[in-house]
Amino acid sequence: MPAKSLDTIKKVTRELSDEMLLQQLHGSDSTTYRPVPHIDGQPRTTWRIRLELGYDSSRCIALDINDEVVLGRSGDGPDFIALFDDASADHLGVSRRHALLRPTDNKLYILDLNSTNGTRLNGHSIGVNIPYSLSDSDLVTLGKLDLVVKIVEKPRSDPHLLEENDDQAEVLMRVAYAITSQLDRPGVLKQALELTLGLTEASEASIWLVDEQTGELFLECGMGIDDDQIKRLPMTDTLPGRVITTGKPLRANRELDGQRIKVKTGYLVEAVIYVPLTLGGVTFGVLSAVHHESGRLFSQQEEKRMSAIAEFTAVAVQNARLYQTTERALARRTKVITAFNYALSYDLKTRLNTIIGYAGLMAGDPTLDEATVDSAQQIVVAGNQMARLVERLLEITALNEDISARLQPFDLVDVVTRAVHDSEKKAIAKSTNLDLQLVGEPYILQGDAGRLHHSILNLIDNAIKYSPPGAEVHVALVYWENEVMISVRDTGPGIPTEDLPYLFERYFRSQPSGDGEVSIGLGLEFVRATAEAHRGSVLARNADGGGAEFIIKLPSTLRVV
Structure with a gap:
C-alpha cells in the first residue's frame, strides 16, 4: 500500500469517535469480546474472533459472533458492526453495507454485499454474494481498509452430535461435511479429533502417523492427552502397530477384574480404540481415542463411526495436500507470468522501439540509396507488427489478472x-x-x-x-x-x-x-x-x-x- 494511503488510513482511524474506540477497539492484553448479534445468553454456534487493523494489531474489534453480522461504515441494528463513520468512508472506500460474516458449525464465511470498492481475501478479489471461508490470520481488505482476522476460538463440537439412535446415513453425512469442508491439513486433523471426542465422549483423542525414516509412529496431533512425554511409539509389540500391520480397527477394554490397558510403559488407560487411516490400500496412520474413567468402554457402534471418521480424514488429508500443492503451483505460475510480463513490457519493447526508431531514421535519410531506404521501411513495418504481437502477448498475462x-x-x-x-x-x-x-x-x-x-x-x-x-x-x-x-x-x-x-x-x-x-x-x-x-x-x-x-x-x- 502506498505510504500516502497508509498515512490517510492512520489519520482517519485516529479520528474515530472516542465512544467507538471505547466500545470496539481494545488492546490484546485486556480484550473484551462483544456478543453479536444476540445478547440473550442462549447457547448458539459462536466464533470468537478479533479483527485487527492491518498496520496496528493492538487496535482491534473483538467479537463473539453467534449469527450473521454485517460489516460496514454506518448502520443500525444488533446485526451491524460499524467500522467507521461516514466522514471516514471517502478515504477508506468502505461501503455502508460492505460485507457479511456468516458463522456455521465448521466454517466462518465472508460474503461481499455488492460493495462499491469490493472485498479482497489475502489479496484476491472475492465475488459478490459468494461465501469464502476464513482462516486464522487471513487478510481481509474492505475497500482500502486492511483487517487481519484472528480466530481466537471456534465452536466446540456438540457432545451429542451423534446420538446412538441417529440414522447411520445421517451420521455419515454429518461426518463427511464436517471433515471434507476443511482445505488445510491442520484443520482436517483438528476436526477429526473434535468429532471423535464428540462421538465417544472419550478423555483424549489423537492421530498417529508412520515415520517413513524410522518406521516408528509419531504423534501428529492430539486433544486431552495427559502425558506430554508420549510423542513416539514403536511399531512392534504395540496396539497401534498391530493396526498399521493388519489395517483393521482394534478395541481394548479393561475387564471388570483385569488390569488397565498399557499404551506405553507407565501409561495405563481404562479403554482404548485404534482405527486405521488408509488410502489406496496403504495404512499410513491411526486415529485413537482413550477412556481414563473407570468402567468406560468403547462399543462396536463407536468403532464403526470412528472408522467412518478415519476414512473421510484420510481422503481429506490427501485433498488438503493436493490443494496446498496447487496453491504453491499457482504462486509459482504467478511469479513466472510476472517475470514474463516484465520482460515483454520493458526488455523486449525497449529493444523493439530502438530498432523501429533507428530504422525510421534510416528510411528518412535522403543520402541513402533507394534499396537501403526500402529495406529500412520494411524493418519499420516488421517492427510495428512485432510490437503489436507483443501487445497481444501482454494480453495473455492480463486475462486472469485481479483488477x-x-x-x-x-x-x-x-x-x-x-x-x-x-x-x-x-x-x-x-x-x-x-x-x-x-x-x-x-x-x-x-x-x-x-x-x-x-x-x-x-x-x-x-x-x-x-x-x-x-x-x-x-x-x-x-x-x-x-x-x-x-x-x-x-x-x-x-x-x-x-x-x-x-x-x-x-x-x-x-x-x-x-x-x-x-x-x-x-x-x-x-x-x-x-x-x-x-x-x-x-x-x-x-x-x-x-x-x-x-x-x-x-x-x-x-x-x-
Whole structure:
C-alpha cells in the first residue's frame, strides 16, 4: 500500500469517535469480546474472533459472533458492526453495507454485499454474494481498509452430535461435511479429533502417523492427552502397530477384574480404540481415542463411526495436500507470468522501439540509396507488427489478472470517446466512416478504465479490419437505469454462423482480415475477461441489416453514488 494511503488510513482511524474506540477497539492484553448479534445468553454456534487493523494489531474489534453480522461504515441494528463513520468512508472506500460474516458449525464465511470498492481475501478479489471461508490470520481488505482476522476460538463440537439412535446415513453425512469442508491439513486433523471426542465422549483423542525414516509412529496431533512425554511409539509389540500391520480397527477394554490397558510403559488407560487411516490400500496412520474413567468402554457402534471418521480424514488429508500443492503451483505460475510480463513490457519493447526508431531514421535519410531506404521501411513495418504481437502477448498475462486494486471512478463517455479518436487514423486509411452516438444520461462508474478502453479499442479495430473499404462502423454508448451498453456495429460481411459460439474462446481465429495483421486470437478473449471482471457480459451477433455487432453490458451497480 502506498505510504500516502497508509498515512490517510492512520489519520482517519485516529479520528474515530472516542465512544467507538471505547466500545470496539481494545488492546490484546485486556480484550473484551462483544456478543453479536444476540445478547440473550442462549447457547448458539459462536466464533470468537478479533479483527485487527492491518498496520496496528493492538487496535482491534473483538467479537463473539453467534449469527450473521454485517460489516460496514454506518448502520443500525444488533446485526451491524460499524467500522467507521461516514466522514471516514471517502478515504477508506468502505461501503455502508460492505460485507457479511456468516458463522456455521465448521466454517466462518465472508460474503461481499455488492460493495462499491469490493472485498479482497489475502489479496484476491472475492465475488459478490459468494461465501469464502476464513482462516486464522487471513487478510481481509474492505475497500482500502486492511483487517487481519484472528480466530481466537471456534465452536466446540456438540457432545451429542451423534446420538446412538441417529440414522447411520445421517451420521455419515454429518461426518463427511464436517471433515471434507476443511482445505488445510491442520484443520482436517483438528476436526477429526473434535468429532471423535464428540462421538465417544472419550478423555483424549489423537492421530498417529508412520515415520517413513524410522518406521516408528509419531504423534501428529492430539486433544486431552495427559502425558506430554508420549510423542513416539514403536511399531512392534504395540496396539497401534498391530493396526498399521493388519489395517483393521482394534478395541481394548479393561475387564471388570483385569488390569488397565498399557499404551506405553507407565501409561495405563481404562479403554482404548485404534482405527486405521488408509488410502489406496496403504495404512499410513491411526486415529485413537482413550477412556481414563473407570468402567468406560468403547462399543462396536463407536468403532464403526470412528472408522467412518478415519476414512473421510484420510481422503481429506490427501485433498488438503493436493490443494496446498496447487496453491504453491499457482504462486509459482504467478511469479513466472510476472517475470514474463516484465520482460515483454520493458526488455523486449525497449529493444523493439530502438530498432523501429533507428530504422525510421534510416528510411528518412535522403543520402541513402533507394534499396537501403526500402529495406529500412520494411524493418519499420516488421517492427510495428512485432510490437503489436507483443501487445497481444501482454494480453495473455492480463486475462486472469485481479483488477480490484485498479478500480477507480471514471467517466465511460471519455473512455469510449478516446477509443473512437484513437481509431480514426485506421478508419481514414481504409475510407471507413466511424461515428459515435450517446444515449441517456451519463453517470460515473467504478472500474478499470484502462482495460475497458483497450477492450473497446479491440472491438473498433476488428470492425474496421474485417469491413471492406468504404464501410461504416457505428459505436453507441447507452445509459439505462439498470445497465450500461456499449455497442460496436459494422456494415461488413458479418460473422460466419459456425464461428459465433467460439468467438470469445482463447486463441480462436475467425476468417482472415486480408491485411496481413498479426493475430493470435486473444483480442475478443480479453474483451470477455474485462467485461466479466466488471460483473458484466459481452455478446456477438449478426445485425439484421448486415454486418456484425458486438455488445458489452455493464451493471448499474458499478455506478458511483
